[in-house]
Amino acid sequence: MAEKDKFDEFLDEVEQDIRQAKFKRLWDKYGKLTSSALTVVLVVLAGYSLWSNYQAREIERQADYYIKAQTYLEQGDTTKALALLKELSSGHKTYATFAKFSEASILAAPGDKKDIDKALSLYQEIADDSRLELVWRDTATLQFISLSFEKDPKQAEALLTKIEPLCAAGRPLQALALEQKGVILYLLGKKAEAAEVFVQIVQLSGVPEGVKIRAQTMAQQISSES
Known part of the structure; x- marks a missing residue:
């Protein structure tokens, strides 16, 4: 569901x-x-x-x-x-x-x-x-x-590993987990990877409208910076 x-x-x-x-x-x-x-x-x-x-x-x-x-x-x-x-x-x-x-x-x-x-x-x-x-x-x-x-932003890589299971299909907060993952990647300067995550959110079905709008905004922002 x-x-x-x-x-x-x-x-x-x-x-x-x-x-x-x-x-x-x-x-x-x-x-x-x-x-x-x-x-x-x-x-x-x-x-x-x-x-x-x-x-x-x-x-x-x-x-x-x-x-x-x-x-x-x-x-x-x-x-x-x-x-x-x-x-x-x-x-x-x-x-x-x-x-x-x-x-x-x-x-x-x-x-x-x-x-x-x-x-x-x-x-x-x-x-x-x-x-x-x-x-x-x-x-x-x-x-x-x-x-x-x-x-401590230096923990970023370990935190990305910790968040990965929450990003899987079927997890109750998948879209929110992906959003947080995308933000961390963006703040680390990994903009291409972050953009992929935000696009993934937009393409998911049943995503809360607010999350989808934020993901679209971030994807557009990253595109304008490249």
Whole structure:
């Protein structure tokens, strides 16, 4: 099934479930914070997993905790937010994973709580958890690669090796993985190889429109530079 079709299927499931008041509060609160394609993937899958495997009372309690943590973040109180997220990380599998992603995001951001090594450790922990759906693990791997490259561009070749399996046909985030691969190649000065990757993205079926537009733009940019 194409990536877009998978996303649409997940969204249909979520739209039915968020009519429940408790999860709608979480969706409304967290939806305001979405800022990237990867975050959208996390939100959609969180809703799908929660409402297909939920344990009502515990999930309701953890929903309250998560909303409270996001409120602290909006208020700039990262200390209290991190404390709640760490507590959630040992709870229900979906919320535990969601909390780890959020904690890693805070630790990777500029500020007095910045700790890139800890953020990388959390992303790797998620990626290595065989109990999780592949899309969660691939999302964590992509975040790990992006942050690792930001920390030390000299790791680029090793990171390209790490991202290669995610670029294979059938992987849930193939287009996003290819996009990241193309960006790394471009920043390394390997423009011809980067262009091939971006053209490959454009030619894939079912690619999210935003990803395809960015790939077309990059391919055109590289062509104009040659």
